[in-house]
Amino acid sequence: DAGVIQSPRHEVTEMGQEVTLRCKPISGHDYLFWYRQTMMRGLELLIYFNNNVPIDDSGMPEDRFSAKMPNASFSTLKIQPSEPRDSAVYFCASSLQGIRQFFGPGTRLTVL
Amino acid sequence: KNEVEQSPQNLTAQEGEFITINCSYSVGISALHWLQQHPGGGIVSLFMLSSGKKKHGRLIATINIQEKHSSLHITASHPRDSAVYICAVLPDSGYALNFGKGTSLLVTP
Numbered sequence: 001d002a003g004v005i006q007s008p009r010h011e012v013t014e015m016g017q018e019v020t021l022r023c024k025p026i027s028g029h030d031y032l033f034w035y036r037q038t039m040m041r042g043l044e045l046l047i048y049f050n051n052n053v054p055i056d057d058s059g060m061p062e063d064r065f066s067a068k069m070p071n072a073s074f075s076t077l078k079i080q081p082s083e084p085r086d087s088a089v090y091f092c093a094s095s096l097q098g099i100r101q102f103f104g105p106g107t108r109l110t111v112l
Numbered sequence: 113k114n115e116v117e118q119s120p121q122n123l124t125a126q127e128g129e130f131i132t133i134n135c136s137y138s139v140g141i142s143a144l145h146w147l148q149q150h151p152g153g154g155i156v157s158l159f160m161l162s163s164g165k166k167k168h169g170r171l172i173a174t175i176n177i178q179e180k181h182s183s184l185h186i187t188a189s190h191p192r193d194s195a196v197y198i199c200a201v202l203p204d205s206g207y208a209l210n211f212g213k214g215t216s217l218l219v220t221p
Contacts, residue, residue: 031207043198043211056208089153098207099143103155 004104006092012110018080021107024073025094033101034067034077035091043091049075050098082111115139118199118212125219131186133215135199138180145209146173146184147198155198158184189219 005024013019025032034046047057052069060067064083069075079086089108093101117136125131135144146158159166159173161182166173170189175182186193196216200209 033208042213043200043209045208045210048208050207056206059208091155093155095207098202100157100160101145101209102157103147105154108153 004092004094004102006090006104006107008107009105010108010110012112013082014112015083016081017111018078019082019086019109019111021077021090021092021109023075023077023092023104025075025092026102027073029094029096029102030072031095031098031101032069032075033093033095034075035093037089037091037106038087046077046090079109082109084111087111115210116199116201116212118197118215120215121213122216123218125189125217127190127219127221129189129219131189131193131217131219133184133197133199133217135182135184135212136180137182137199137201137210139201139210140204141177141180141201142204143202144175144182145200145202146182147200149196149198149214151195158197186217191219191221194218 007022033048037043045059047067049069067077087110089106091106092104095101115138119134143162145160148158149155161175170187172185196214198214199212
């Protein structure tokens with residue numbers, strides 16, 4: 001299995017631009033998680049899905065962030081408009097029945 | 113206050129030393145994870161515990177549910193063990209991990 005796949009691996013954009021991060025979970029996994037990692041706050045949950053349905057989005061910072069999971073093999077995290085404080089590493093993880101989580105390599109986002 | 117506290121924040125050891133990283137948490141949990149993050153940034157799950165003790169190679173993880181405490185031990189440490197070790201708990205009430213801030217370990221030759 002290829003593991004959790006994220007794209008792009010690195011993204012540099014200017015303030016105000018729309019950013020879309022992509023995630024392909026491990027086939028057969030029914031939970032998908034989006035996390036953000038910063039130096040100041042460490043790893044934080046943004047949102048998670050179970051069977052493509054958003055379950056807990058209480059970690060989504062504000063309306064500029066949105067996440068979708070149109071099918072079991074694909075999820076997106078969108079930031080519009082982006083701000084410099086959104087600069088972080090964004091991780092996607094998936095798991096089967098909510099047990100052990102497998103992390104993707106992360107997307108390093110820099111907003112100038 | 114963070115629900116998951118790790119200590120120490122930073123740790124430097126000489127190759128061969130026995131290392132202990134501690135994790136305390138304040139919520140009821142169904143499981144506790146120890147994660148490893150190398151300088152390249154990838155995160156790997158080392159252990160998932162709900163009771164007792166687990167061992168994998170030179171790594172040992174223990175948990176005391178009553179005391180809400182877990183430890184990660186590394187025996188005969190090696191420079192390739194240098195990484196950030198993160199404790200994360202899975203609360204009783206959900207499926208999303210709560211993370212500690214991590215312990216940055218540097219093992220020198």
